[in-house]
Amino acid sequence: MAMPPAKPREGSAFADDVRQSAEDAGISALANWLDSCFRALAKAAGAQEITVPALIARSTLESAGYFESFPGPLVGETADGHCLSPATCYHWYAQQKGAVIEESASWTGCALCGRKEVESGPGRLETFRMREVILAGSETWVREQRQEWMARIVAFAESLLLAPTLVPASDPFFERGEARGRKLLQQLKQLKYELRVPLYTPETTLAISSFNLHENFFARRFNLHRVDGTWASTGCIAFGLERWALALSAKLGIDQARRLAGLEST
Amino acid sequence: MRDKPAELLAYINGELLSGKGVQAASDTRLFEDGWIDSLSILKLIAFIERMTGQEIPDEQVVMENFQSVNQIAHRFGLA
Numbered sequence: 001m002a003m004p005p006a007k008p009r010e011g012s013a014f015a016d017d018v019r020q021s022a023e024d025a026g027i028s029a030l031a032n033w034l035d036s037c038f039r040a041l042a043k044a045a046g047a048q049e050i051t052v053p054a055l056i057a058r059s060t061l062e063s064a065g066y067f068e069s070f071p072g073p074l075v076g077e078t079a080d081g082h083c084l085s086p087a088t089c090y091h092w093y094a095q096q097k098g099a100v101i102e103e104s105a106s107w108t109g110c111a112l113c114g115r116k117e118v119e120s121g122p123g124r125l126e127t128f129r130m131r132e133v134i135l136a137g138s139e140t141w142v143r144e145q146r147q148e149w150m151a152r153i154v155a156f157a158e159s160l161l162l163a164p165t166l167v168p169a170s171d172p173f174f175e176r177g178e179a180r181g182r183k184l185l186q187q188l189k190q191l192k193y194e195l196r197v198p199l200y201t202p203e204t205t206l207a208i209s210s211f212n213l214h215e216n217f218f219a220r221r222f223n224l225h226r227v228d229g230t231w232a233s234t235g236c237i238a239f240g241l242e243r244w245a246l247a248l249s250a251k252l253g254i255d256q257a258r259r260l261a262g263l264e265s266t
Numbered sequence: 267m268r269d270k271p272a273e274l275l276a277y278i279n280g281e282l283l284s285g286k287g288v289q290a291a292s293d294t295r296l297f298e299d300g301w302i303d304s305l306s307i308l309k310l311i312a313f314i315e316r317m318t319g320q321e322i323p324d325e326q327v328v329m330e331n332f333q334s335v336n337q338i339a340h341r342f343g344l345a
Binding site for chain 1: 297300302303304305306307308311324327328329332
């Protein structure tokens with residue numbers, strides 16, 4: 001007599017796999033919803049939507065000085081010298097190379113990104129989606145816009161009960177030579193702020209957004225000028241979509257988070 | 267013999283700002299106009315460390331301590 005298939009027991013590897021798949025699907029849908037929120041906020045702030053290619057040329061990252069600060073391996077590098085971009089804004093710089101920024105303005109786009117993170121832990125993914133708002137124009141305007149975006153996103157995170165904290169930060173630059181100098185300048189001039197939220201415990205926080213001033217660092221490398229011939233100032237606001245979704249799910253539970261987003265529960 | 271703040275100012279003007287067409291005074295905000303770049307800040311820190319004989323931890327490299335020659339001198343005991 002044929003035995004009926006064994007029913008997976010709670011806690012079995014099979015049940016864990018099913019639960020993980022459902023959670024992954026839930027996180028992905030939440031990330032999509034969050035992206036639609038950030039896109040709407042960007043559009044309301046006057047940002048122009050850009051579309052970006054799936055991969056970026058290694059030569060673009062070389063032009064950006066990426067390897068001077070982050071000499072580690074790239075993700076998804078192809079034989080013809082392309083890879084996943086470490087951040088969405090590199091695509092924008094590639095598109096705008098040599099441009100004259102006639103008026104201070106903003107752009108928004110979303111890309112699948114890849115990074116070989118030095119540290120491991122929840123939310124540190126090798127591939128992830130990042131929406132960004134890119135700011136370009138006068139230094140004063142870019143700085144003011146960053147300030148407005150910080151207030152806007154803190155309020156948004158608070159509306160989701162995420163208990164956000166805005167903290168000065170610096171990139172995990174390779175800490176030798178000029179890259180160390182860039183890190184110290186970034187810290188000294190408060191060029192980078194991170195929005196951090198508690199993840200599972202109050203002591204463990206996860207950075208879910210960053211607010212960055214690039215001054216004219218990238219403008220010099222991609223030849224971006226203002227109408228008066230001076231270097232453009234640039235900056236960016238970045239949203240790690242899976243990190244936002246993970247934080248929201250950890251705070252509310254996946255079902256409540258999905259209900260908040262107007263999605264069906266898993 | 268120059269006092270230490272004057273020595274620091276002379277180093278900044280003679281070494282770090284040389285060829286840039288600008289000269290700092292003791293109360294000039296060194297970092298707000300982009301005068302000090304990522305290489306210069308490392309040289310500046312190394313120079314202060316040599317003057318004081320003490321290492322400056324990265325967490326002390328903040329605007330409150332480095333805004334001007336006067337503030338650097340005050341914070342790191344050169345005044």
